[in-house]
Amino acid sequence: MQTNKHIGRVLKALELEHIGADEIPMVRFGLAVKRFPSAKAKTDFIYYVAYRDVAERLFKYANQKGLPIEIDFTQQSRTYENAEGNSVYRVENVVEKFMPWASLDKRVAPEADATAPDTAVENDVEADDFERQLPDEYSVY
Template sequence: MQTNHHVGRLSRNIKFYLSGEKQYPVAYFSLAINDLKDGKATYIGYVAFGKTAELVRDLLTQKGLVVEVDFNMRNHQYTKPETTEVVYEMQNVVNFFRIYGQPKLAKNVDTNQQSSSSDLPPMPNFDSADFNEWGGEY
């Protein structure tokens, strides 16, 4: 089965449910993923089940967190109760995730915390030949 990876910022609060008679944990969330070419964000939804859903609920607590998700795409179907219409869709089912960073700070943050640009890694040059080495030209 194909495994996919995305890195983005948590774009909304987690929706956590206990489903069915056995109270099986399910968590829904979405990431805003930046497109390096035009700078616009794409919002993609994910679902996690079981222990992974509980970890999502407990650890992804703030919008803006930088998160990497490893997921598989799978078919999903359900019946709308009001129309009895069967709906088919794709779900991005999370296998695991990793938190990379905290949310961006607001502009009116307390300035008592000192940080300098030397604390941060340098911004990569996306126009350099190093980035073409792994994927070639588009």
């Protein structure tokens, strides 16, 4: 199995869902991922899904629009039957682990746990600094 790694910024605040009869936690989210580190590089908007404890931790520690985050994921395919009885084939990017590259801004996300572990980079910017730091073609707002 191949594991992939992307680094990008969260497109919007995450929503934690519970699916199935077992009420499995799930988060679907997108990242704005630069193709290479350059101001003129194109940005791809890639979507992912996380289940169980990974979904709960993402919701708790990476639930902020614009937050830089690194994720490790695998691509998994599945086939299922939809409500109309048609067979649907789907490939999903399933998050295995992640690491925020900044701390959550407590003013933006007051529900975040104050005992969150330190991450790779301390958050010493204001919430609206994300817009000023990103070139126009990278902006996700």
